[in-house]
């Protein structure tokens with residue numbers, strides 16, 4: 001086995017020049033976002049007060065399948081891309097599976113996750129449009145760190161609202177953001193109306209991504225020359241992340257294989273879309289030998305919007321400032337348990353992914369917290385990389401597939417995205433090692449109650 005190739009990298013010239021916009025090829029296009037007050041469909045211009053113009057245009061672009069990556073952004077990508085495609089021989093051996101397991105290692109980015117792939121273009125477009133300040137929310141701090149770094153690249157001021165539970169659980173990510181000059185505030189905070197409102201209702205609230213988004217959007221819309229940036233969920237974020245799958249496609253070709261299953265963990269869908277959409281275009285086109293591929297999103301059991309949520313219009317944030325989005329949701333005020341995969345604690349799913357799930361082009365599984373850490377531990381010992389608690393969900397789903405292949409003796413090819421490393425999440429591993437981690441379950445009644453209570457289209 002020693003002569004077998006383990007890692008595949010691309011030359012600089014082979015780094016993609018275009019992102020892939022799956023909206024252009026979808027059999028059923030996503031329904032439009034709606035104005036939260038008038039309920040009228042939104043045009044890109046309606047999004048300009050919140051996002052950069054370019055990102056607003058990309059968000060609603062349903063016609064151009066290929067969108068050029070600005071040369072300035074490509075130059076920045078070159079500092080860490082291509083990321084390696086790795087054959088996980090160690091994991092295959094540990095599982096005794098005939099499956100061929102590959103992973104795309106996004107943890108090698110300077111910030112340790114895939115998030116930088118979208119932070120760079122978002123900051124770049126703001127700079128190009130004369131914006132001076134950007135603001136955002138962050139859960140685990142991966143996105144906040146990436147955006148803070150991207151802001152510093154372009155001389156922008158960054159203000160980050162970090163979900164309170166993560167602010168306390170993950171102090172080093174806060175230090176990372178501050179290293180790049182960002183201002184970091186624990187959310188909910190008293191600095192916004194949305195924050196004050198929820199603290200008044202619930203003084204011990206530990207925060208959620210939904211609330212932090214409300215605070216950041218409020219700051220962006222009340223501060224001159226300030227735009228809001230989002231690290232997940234939205235179409236333009238998944239678009240930027242397709243650089244992952246486009247590279248992986250070329251690298252799988254170098255390995256002489258094509259994936260039967262593509263797997264990623266799921267928070268709002270950006271790393272899932274990023275690795276999946278370039279492969280899914282061949283399935284949509286019905287290309288022989290490529291139409292059978294399955295796409296599996298792995299979400300936490302404690303925040304199960306894809307497997308147990310409903311498809312309907314809902315707000316992207318807790319206070320109801322954002323456009324109404326047609327998506328799988330648990331209700332915009334859903335407050336997920338304090339699991340350690342902070343990046344997966346979001347009530348809704350991206351609009352594109354929601355439509356694809358509805359249309360049966362992809363599937364979803366839910367992973368209990370302990371199974372995710374079991375998988376993370378096994379992977380760390382087999383491959384020498386400690387995965388982010390989020391990414392461990394993808395690994396758990398991969399292990400399930402590899403064990404199925406073992407039962408049937410199938411040489412199935414599995415590709416998963418390692419969205420990040422867990423080196424700044426060791427307090428979570430500490431808890432696991434000392435037996436302090438638990439699973440969380442929610443009853444159908446609780447879920448249904450929350451969903452019914454928060455339907456924004458009900459009178």
Ligand SMILES: *Cc1c(COP(=O)(O)O)cnc(C)c1O
Pocket residue numbers: 113114115140142143231232233265266267268269270271272343344388390391419420421
């Ligand atoms: C943010 C994050 C996620 C979840 O976000 P998606 O948009 O669903 O990809 C997953 N993994 C890591 C490491 C993250 O930082």
